[in-house]
Amino acid sequence: MSFEARFCLSCGSGLHLLTQEEDSGPKERLRCAACGWTHWNNPTPVLAAVIECSDQGGRVLLARNAAWPGRLFALITGFMEAGETPQEGIAREIAEETSLQVQQLSLIGVYDFQRMNQIIIAYHALAHGEVRLSPELAEYKLFAPPDIRCWRAGTGYALADWLRSRGHEPQFIELPPKNPTVS
Ligand SMILES: [Zn+2]
Numbered sequence: 001m002s003f004e005a006r007f008c009l010s011c012g013s014g015l016h017l018l019t020q021e022e023d024s025g026p027k028e029r030l031r032c033a034a035c036g037w038t039h040w041n042n043p044t045p046v047l048a049a050v051i052e053c054s055d056q057g058g059r060v061l062l063a064r065n066a067a068w069p070g071r072l073f074a075l076i077t078g079f080m081e082a083g084e085t086p087q088e089g090i091a092r093e094i095a096e097e098t099s100l101q102v103q104q105l106s107l108i109g110v111y112d113f114q115r116m117n118q119i120i121i122a123y124h125a126l127a128h129g130e131v132r133l134s135p136e137l138a139e140y141k142l143f144a145p146p147d148i149r150c151w152r153a154g155t156g157y158a159l160a161d162w163l164r165s166r167g168h169e170p171q172f173i174e175l176p177p178k179n180p181t182v183s
Pocket of ligand 1: 008012034036
C-alpha cells in the first residue's frame, strides 16, 4: 500500500481531505488546514533490472522475495536513494541483492505501477560473478529468455518489452489473487 499521511509534515496538525483550486481546477487532496501544507502523494521511483548473466549463457536471473507467498520469481528491484543516479542506484541494488557486478546498463523503459503508487524505471543489466543473495531474497533461478513468463503489471511489462527487443514474443501468466509487491 502507498504511504498514507495522517499528520502535516510541516506543523504536525491533522490532515483532511480538502478541495483547493489547482492548475488543473478544483482538486481534493489531504491538506493541512492550519498551515496549508499539501500531501501530494506523488509516485515513488523504483528501480528494476532484467539481469542477463554474461557468464551463464545469457540466462536471466529472477529472484523470489522471502516475504512473498507462493513461488514467484521477479526482477531485482529497489528504491532509488538520495544522491544517486538511476544507473548508480540499480547497479547498487544488483550488487547488494545478488553480489553480481554490472558490466553494462541500458534503459528498457519507464512503467507505472499505480496500485503501489510507484513509477518503475527498468534497466537491462549485463552482469557477471558468483550469485550470493541478500537475506531478503529466498532463492533465484536462471531462465533462458524464451522460458520466461511475465505478469501483467509493473515489472512484468518491462520484462515483456525486453523479451520483444530480443525477438521473443512474451508469454503472460495470470497472477494469483495475492499479488506480489515491489520491494
Ligand atoms: Zn500544517
